[in-house]
Amino acid sequence: MFTKVLIANRGEIAVRVIRACREFGIKSAAVYSDEDRDALHVRLADEAYPLGGSTAAESYLRSDALIAAIERSGADAVHPGYGFFSENGDFARAVTAAGVAFIGPPPEAIEVMGDKISARHAATSCGVDPVPGATEPLLEAAQIKAFADSFGWPVAVKAAYGGGGRGMKVVREASEAAAAVESAQRESLAYFGRDELYMERYFDAARHVEVQVLADAHGNCIHLGTRDCSAQRRHQKLIEEAPAPDIDPETLAAMGQAAIAVARGCGYVNAGTVEFLYAEDSFYYLEMNTRLQVEHPVTELVTGVDLVEQQLRIAGGEPLTLTQGDIVTDGCSIEARVNAEDPAGGAFLPSPGLVTELRPAQGYATRWDGGYEAGDNVSPYYDNLIGKLVVWGRSRDIAIGRLLRALSETRIAGVATTIGAAEAILSHPDFAAVAHSTRWVEEQLDLTDVRSSQEPSTVGGGAVGAAAKERHEIEVEVDGKRFNVALRAPRTESADPQRRSASRRQSRGLSRAGGGSGEVTVAMQGTIIKLLVEVGDEVRSGDPVAVLEAMKMENNIAAERSGKVAEIRVQVGDSVGSGDTIAVIE
Numbered sequence: 321m322f323t324k325v326l327i328a329n330r331g332e333i334a335v336r337v338i339r340a341c342r343e344f345g346i347k348s349a350a351v352y353s354d355e356d357r358d359a360l361h362v363r364l365a366d367e368a369y370p371l372g373g374s375t376a377a378e379s380y381l382r383s384d385a386l387i388a389a390i391e392r393s394g395a396d397a398v399h400p401g402y403g404f405f406s407e408n409g410d411f412a413r414a415v416t417a418a419g420v421a422f423i424g425p426p427p428e429a430i431e432v433m434g435d436k437i438s439a440r441h442a443a444t445s446c447g448v449d450p451v452p453g454a455t456e457p458l459l460e461a462a463q464i465k466a467f468a469d470s471f472g473w474p475v476a477v478k479a480a481y482g483g484g485g486r487g488m489k490v491v492r493e494a495s496e497a498a499a500a501v502e503s504a505q506r507e508s509l510a511y512f513g514r515d516e517l518y519m520e521r522y523f524d525a526a527r528h529v530e531v532q533v534l535a536d537a538h539g540n541c542i543h544l545g546t547r548d549c550s551a552q553r554r555h556q557k558l559i560e561e562a563p564a565p566d567i568d569p570e571t572l573a574a575m576g577q578a579a580i581a582v583a584r585g586c587g588y589v590n591a592g593t594v595e596f597l598y599a600e601d602s603f604y605y606l607e608m609n610t611r612l613q614v615e616h617p618v619t620e621l622v623t624g625v626d627l628v629e630q631q632l633r634i635a636g637g638e639p640l641t642l643t644q645g646d647i648v649t650d651g652c653s654i655e656a657r658v659n660a661e662d663p664a665g666g667a668f669l670p671s672p673g674l675v676t677e678l679r680p681a682q683g684y685a686t687r688w689d690g691g692y693e694a695g696d697n698v699s700p701y702y703d704n705l706i707g708k709l710v711v712w713g714r715s716r717d718i719a720i721g722r723l724l725r726a727l728s729e730t731r732i733a734g735v736a737t738t739i740g741a742a743e744a745i746l747s748h749p750d751f752a753a754v755a756h757s758t759r760w761v762e763e764q765l766d767l768t769d770v771r772s773s774q775e776p777s778t779v780g781g782g783a784v785g786a787a788a789k790e791r792h793e794i795e796v797e798v799d800g801k802r803f804n805v806a807l808r809a810p811r812t813e814s815a816d817p818q819r820r821s822a823s824r825r826q827s828r829g830l831s832r833a834g835g836g837s838g839e840v841t842v843a844m845q846g847t848i849i850k851l852l853v854e855v856g857d858e859v860r861s862g863d864p865v866a867v868l869e870a871m872k873m874e875n876n877i878a879a880e881r882s883g884k885v886a887e888i889r890v891q892v893g894d895s896v897g898s899g900d901t902i903a904v905i906e
Contacts, residue, residue: 321344321346321632321633321636322346322395322396322397322421322632322635322636323346323347323396324346324347324348324349324366324393324394324395324396324397325337325341325346325347325348325349325395325396325397325398325399325423325632326348326349326350326351326369326389326390326393326395326397326398326399326420327348327349327350327351327361327365327398327399327401328351328380328386328398328399328400328401328404328405328411329351329361329380329399329400329401329402329403329404329406330351330352330353330356330359330361330380330401330691330702331359331361331691331692331702331703331705332689332690332691332705332706332707332708333401333402333403333612333614333691334350334361334365334401334691335360335361335364335689335690335691336628336689337399337401337628338350338361338364338365339364340626340628340629340632341632343629344629344632346632347366347367348364348365348366348367349365349366349367349368349369349389349393349395350362350364350365350367350368350369351368351369351370351371351380351385351386351389352368352369352370352371352379352802353370353371353372353373353374353375353378353379353380353701354370354372354373354374354379355374355379355697355699355701355702356379356699357370358696358697359691359692359696360690360691360692360693360696361691362802367393367801367802368801368802369389369392369393369800369801369802370797370800370802371385371386371389372385374699374701375701376404376510376511376701376702377510377513380404380405381404381405381513383405383410383411383414386405386411387414387415387418388800389800390415390418390420391418392800392801395420396420396421397420397421397422397423397632397635397636398415398420398421398422398423399423399424399631400412400422400423400424400611401611401612402609402611402612402613402614403486403511403703405513406424406610406611406612407430407433407434407481407512407609407610407611408430408434408481408512408513409427409428409430409431409434410427412424412425412426412427412430413427421635421636422635423590423631423632423635424590424610424611424631424635425588425589425590425592425610426587426589428586428587429586429587429588429589429610430610432586433586433588433592433607433608433609433610434481434610435480435481435516437456437457437480437518439586439607439608440453440605442582442585442586443582443585443605445585446578446581446582446584446585447581448578448581448582448605449604449605450604450605450606451520451521451523451597451604451605451606452471452520452521452604453471453476453518453519453520453521454467454518454519454520456518457480457516457517457518458477458501458517458518458519460501461497461498461500461501462497463519464477464491464494464497464500464501464519465494465497467519468491468494471521472521473491473492473493474490474491474492474522474524475490475491475519475520475521475522476488476489476490476491476519476520476521476522477489477490477491477500477501477504477517477518477519478504478517478518478519478520479504479507479508479511479512479514479515479516479517480508480514480516480517480518481508481512481513481514481516486507486508486511486512487504487505487507487508487511487512487515487517488504488555489501489503489504490522501517503867503874504517505517506849506869506874507873507874510869523597523599523758524757524759525599525757525759526550526597526598526599526757526758527548527550527564527597527598527599527756527757527758528548528549528550528552528557528595528596528597528598528606528758529546529547529548529549529550529564529567529575529595529596529597529598529603530546530547530549530593530594530595530596530613531543531544531545531546531547531575531576531578531579531593531594531595531596532544532545532547532591532592532593532613532616532619532627533579533580533583533588533591533592533593533594534590534591534625534627534630534634534640534642535583535584535588535589535590535592535634535640536589536634536638536639536640537589537634537637537639538639538640540639540640541580541583541584541588542580542640542642542643542644542647543576543577543579543580543644543647544619544623544625544627544647545562545563545572545576545619545622545623545647545649546562546563546564546567546572546575546576547560547561547562547563547564547613547615547618547619548560548561548562548563548564548565549615550756550757550758550760551745551751551756551760551761552758552761553666553668553741553761553762554668554762554873555758557614557615557657558656558657558738558741558742558745558761559654559655559656559657559742559745559746559751560614560615560618560654560655560657561618561652561653561654561655561716561719562618562619562621562622562649562652562653563622563649563652564598565652565716565754566754567598571598571601571603574603575596575603578594578596578603578605579594582594582605582608583608586608588608588610589634590631590634590635591611591612591616591627591630591631591634592608592609592610592611593608593609593611593613594607594608595607595608595609612627612628612631614657614705614708615655615708617653617655617687617689617708617710618653618654618655618710619653621653621685621687621710621711621712622649622650622651622652622653622712623647623648623649623650624650625642625647630642650714651712651713651714651715651718651719652712652713652714652715652716652718652719653710653711653712653713653719654710654711654713654716654719654720654723654746655708655709655710656708656709656710656723656727656738656739656742656746657705657708657738657742658705658706658707658708658709658730658732658737658738658739658742659704659705659706659737659738660672660673660698660704660705660706660735660736660737661704661736661737661738662736662771662772662843663736663738663740663741663767663770663771663772664736664767664770664771664772665767665768665770666761666762666765666767666768666770668738668741669736669843669844669870669875670700670704670844670845670846670870670873670875671698671704671735671736671737671772671844672697672698672699672700672704672735672844672845672870673697673698673734673735673845674695674696674697674698674734674735675692675693675694675695675696675697675698675706675732675733675734675735676694676695676733676734677694677731677732677733677734678690678692678693678694678696678706678731678732678733679694679730679731679732680707680709680730681709681725681726681727681728681729681730682729683722683725683726683729684722685711685712685713685722686709686710686711686722686726687709687710687711688707688708688709688710689707689708689710690706690707690708691705691706691707692706692707698735700844700845700846700847700870706732706735706737709723709726709727709730709742711723711726717752720746720751720752723742723746724743724746724747727739727742727743727746728743736772737772740770740771740772741761741767741770744765744766744767744770745761745765748765750764750765837880837881838881838883838886838904838905838906839901839903839904839905840865840866840877840878840879840880840901840902840903840904840905841899841900841901841902842868842877842896842897842898842899842900842902843898843899844868844870844875844898845870845895845896845897845898846868846869846870846875846895846896847868847869847870847893847894847895847896848866848867848868848890848891848892848893848894848895848896848902849867849868849869849874849892849893850866850867850892851865851866851888851890851891851892852864852865852866852867853865853866853885853888853903854885854888855885855886855887855888856884856885857884857885858882858883858884858885859879859882859883859884859885859905860879860882861878861879861880861881861882862878862879863878863879864876864877864878865877865878865879865885865902865903866890866902866903868896877902879903879905880905881905882905883905883906884905884906885903885904885905886904886905886906887903887904888902888903889901889902889903889904890902890903
């Protein structure tokens with residue numbers, strides 16, 4: 321294998337790779353933004369190197385800063401995780417040009433499959449039918465109308481260099497086209513560093529089924545069965561399970577062979593995932609994610625294969641020791657993503673802030689893959705995944721019951737979480753009967769009575785607040801390498817990020833307002849990326865006033881009363897906090 325691996329990522333996936341490296345005697349090097357100075361992945365790694373900046377564009381999407389960190393660390397391999405540069409051929413090429421192994425596929429395979437348009441051609445050439453769609457890039461909104469005239473509404477507008485639902489918008493009529501293109505481009509650029517788009521037919525009642533593949537540099541390629549990821553909101557997965565239930569064995573086998581054909585067709589090496597839409601008893605190629613997936617633990621639990629270990633060994637030049645006959649699916653595994661979001665009423669509003677308590681469930685066949693501990697801060701600049709609660713059961717019914725038990729035992733305070741939504745999904749008869757689809761959560765699941773699993777804690781209260789009054793960690797950077805020194809001193813107000821945020825809001829004259837007042841307030845911390853009204857405009861209750869980006873998601877901020885816009889207190893690019901007033905309606 322390798323002597324030292326640099327993880328070009330953050331959060332839960334960085335922690336997962338760091339732990340795998342330690343298990344195999346490999347040193348780990350972390351990278352971090354200014355926001356992540358004290359993050360869990362930084363604390364766990366053997367070494368850590370600063371990237372600077374706060375936003376993804378200023379830090380984890382700066383290839384020059386990452387290459388410099390690789391050189392300073394002396395790492396002989398780089399693991400990209402998922403998101404950021406994990407599917408960027410230029411970054412993979414820059415890593416290998418520096419004489420360092422890239423723990424992922426060759427740049428050429430990333431570029432073929434990373435560009436979803438060329439990936440459609442590649443799948444077709446392998447005899448695998450893709451979702452009906454366009455083969456040319458989407459450059460203007462008028463193309464959507466022309467596409468719909470041929471294939472029908474709705475139309476999916478998707479990031480050509482993205483995945484995981486980021487930069488994807490569903491257009492149901494021509495009047496929505498221009499706004500969808502603009503929004504998809506913004507999200508794609510923010511998350512993947514590129515804003516090219518394409519179009520596909522959108523199925524309202526489809527399931528999202530994917531196949532995990534492993535391929536080495538010696539011509540061996542196998543699949544490790546299927547996963548169902550149909551329980552989604554905003555095209556982001558909430559619940560994933562392996563294997564995909566209620567699909568006949570012949571179809572599952574055909575999916576596996578189609579996934580291998582796609583992987584072989586693009587010269588794929590390392591771990592990857594081929595995604596399909598399953599609708600009307602047929603499956604269609606959707607895309608190939610040239611990286612490790614967030615939901616990889618469910619495959620590990622039903623097959624007994626450590627996918628990160630396999631990634632390390634394949635990148636080190638070793639041949640696969642597994643054959644297709646060695647892969648046996650045992651039982652059922654289900655994963656619930658625990659995000660820092662408030663699912664109340666189905667809104668799923670981002671909820672960044674200080675995690676004052678985090679106590680995941682334990683027990684038989686129960687696994688927690690997390691990126692935070694109590695005392696850590698969930699930043700509004702990045703993805704809001706706190707961790708993944710994963711269980712195994714000898715049957716699907718047992719796995720559902722075990723995950724419900726585990727969710728009920730998990731305690732998280734300080735930020736809102738999606739635990740309540742996960743419980744609602746798992747306990748619903750439609751989920752038990754596999755009668756759900758990718759639109760089911762948003763269109764049929766009743767989340768009216770679902771609340772955040774924990775109310776935000778009082779600033780400075782509880783055990784975490786008491787400990788912070790006594791202990792301070794001072795960071796020292798010497799020649800680009802991070803060292804921590806622990807000091808004990810009285811707590812100051814400036815040491816509390818929530819107090820600092822409140823002080824900034826007061827200094828700007830921004831205040832909280834009750835529901836239905838003339839003040840338009842934001843419910844979360846984030847950045848204003850678009851203003852939809854001007855002073856003097858007439859608005860109705862419920863009309864969007866501005867677009868707020870928080871944790872890589874765009875959210876419309878609506879007026880709570882009808883009237884005339886008397887004042888706008890923010891500009892595009894301003895950072896705002898929960899409760900800030902951005903406009904006044906009279």
